[in-house]
Amino acid sequence: MSRRLLAAYVHIPFCGRVCPYCDFAVVAGRDDLTGRYFSALLAEIEMEPRAGTIGSVFVGGGTPSRVEPNLLGGLIARLADRFGLSDGAEASLEANPEDWTPERADGFVAAGFNRVSFGVQSFDDVVLAELGRVHTAADARRVVDRARAAGFDSVSVDLIFGTPSESEDSWVATVRSAIDLEPDHVSTYALTVERGTELGRAVAAGGAGPDPDDQAEKYERARTILTRAGFEHYEVSNYARAGHEVQYNLNTWAQGDYLAFGLGAHGHCAGVRRRNVRRLEAYLEMVEDGERPEAGAEEVTGWDAELERVFLGVRLRAGVAAGAVGPALAGDPDGQALIMAGKLEVTDDRIIARDPLFTDAVARVVLGLPAPEPPEERDA
Secondary structure (H helix, E strand, O other): OOOOOEEEEEEEOEEOOOOOOOOOOOEEOOHHHHHHHHHHHHHHHHHOOOOOOEEEEEEEEOOHHHOOHHHHHHHHHHHHHHHOEEEEEEEEEEEOHHHOOHHHHHHHHHHOOOEEEEEEEOOOHHHHHHOOOOOOHHHHHHHHHHHHHHOOOEEEEEEEEOOOOOOHHHHHHHHHHHHHOOOOEEEEEEOOOOOOOHHHHHHHOOOOOOOHHHHHHHHHHHHHHHHHOOOEEEEOOEEEOOOOOOHHHHHHHOOOOEEEEOOOOEEEEOOEEEEEOOOHHHHHHHHHOOOOOEEEEEEOOHHHHHHHHHHHHOOEOOOEEOOOHHHHHHHOHHHHHHHHOOOEEEOOOEEEEOOHHHHHHHHHHHHOOOOOOOHHHHHO
């Protein structure tokens, strides 16, 4: 994606229920506020200064597929009116299998979406129940064909591994089931225990949580199976057929500019990162009072911006330009240890995390690098 193009994220917080592992800005049982929320979203979009043409839109949540397609179509139209959409702009929608009727699929395409990402998570009904999902494996097996029939250009399946009840055989079967549906893109995410979630409280009380060694083995099994099936492992958690890499995410990982609208949404423009409030009533009241619903903002410049560029870029299998961080990383004892272990490659041109299981370790070393001394101090 050209760095001259913006990306835009729009957050839809409404869910039928909150999954036990979810720490996103979501609400359940508040569908009565949908109309008011969308009015606020449209108003928030109008508050954003015109900053360029949008090349990709990602509508996430929450569960955007719970919402009527015409409301989401109004969002796409407002973004197009306010900023303009590039020719062939990617418009992604997160969806749950239980919502995916042929009629709704047609409606989402008519609304302007050309890419859909399904929160399948597993093809094992026992695992789905433990994850708090309300769809079944049978529901999930129907969604890709329905999306194809509706005319979506790109279809993605999201999977979660490491649930305590999930065996290795179950996980392998899930990955193979996803491949059998012939999606264009697959994401694999480790189950994570977050504070403040139902899962976090259960684990804190002594309940079973994911085992890191088990998750590492399942990550490697999925990587082997997916790459042998022809998927390119282009980012730590993401696999794509040629031409189906997620443009919104590529923009984010390249430290591009992206607008953010809705509850708890995060954006980054012109070196300033901002975040919206996470409480629904506060969000609605602020926008209705003509106030941008920001919870905070920070400027990211200089060495901090350079570290962030590498921190984000090492997620990509192709790595990231070395820039000023390369020499600092190669000269750091922890960086040298990763290089010697074959987990990290640093050249004059690029920094590449050679073992995706160590990407977080590389990122931690990068973020801990001290700023280089100014030239006049080094020469003194």
